[in-house]
Amino acid sequence: MVERPMLSKGEMEVVRILWEKAPASVRQIHEALPADRQMDFATVQTYLRRLESKGYAKSTLDGRIRIYSARTKALTVIRETVDDLVNRLFAGETMPLMRHLIEDRGIDGKGLSELRELLDRLEKEGAKK
């Protein structure tokens, strides 16, 4: 297994945009940040550099513009991050977090039916194993 340092909060915000937009320049990433979360251009630059040095991104120069893209799949990073949170805050149990999401954050009708489908599918698969 590749030993990567974990992402910091700020790096997470940036890597998410990177997954969405890559390959992308610093400027493109910077502009794609949520409107309510403006950070300095140079800060984004630093985060991207750190993402690269931690092994989460790679980059090439296109002329004088540096183009970044992701080097780890979103799924992997999300798994590591969520697993870590579940371990620390929920003693490794998934259900309390699930419960919290549903009860505290709520879900709309569309989410509801999607969830039902997911559960059905899971039950079928579980049965045949």
Place this chain on the structure above:
Amino acid sequence: MVERPMLSKGEMEVVRILWEKAPASVRQIHEALPADRQMDFATVQTYLRRLESKGYAKSTLDGRIRIYSARTKALTVIRETVDDLVNRLFAGETMPLMRHLIEDRGIDGKGLSELRELLDRLEKEGAKK
């Protein structure tokens, strides 16, 4: 709203035990840590001190033993932490995280039926509002 600094990862592990065991001494907290996550007694002590200075815990002296208890409800802290994660890593959307939990981490039969009940209840409530 009370402006509390966010919890670090290490503090989270300790505050979770605190919710479970409080009021408790440093030693009790230390011993209640998961077996696979031993940290130094003094480290736990530092975390508790920091939890107190951040406003997450309070303490009194019982003789020469300092007894800690929680000052914020688990729900509040969990809400803040989960909201923060969802914002940073999932652009504020709950469903992708939900999907991840179900598909990647899996849930057992008991969880499955509990989830169904939750969904039913939610649907009923949603309908009457």
Place this chain on the structure above:
DNA sequence: TTGCAACGCGTACGGCTGTACGCGTAGAAT
């Protein structure tokens, strides 16, 4: 009554994080 073990408390320290400035340069505009 003399140690010893347990504890609180102060302190430490290197690494990480958030945030950004400023220099030097290359391409665009005048």
Place this chain on the structure above:
DNA sequence: ATTCTACGCGTACAGCCGTACGCGTTGCAA
């Protein structure tokens, strides 16, 4: 040619984090 502008890159720096040592003290054992 000269100036402006955008960009990469190095650097900075205070505060937070993980982790822990060691001193002084006190209650209990010998």
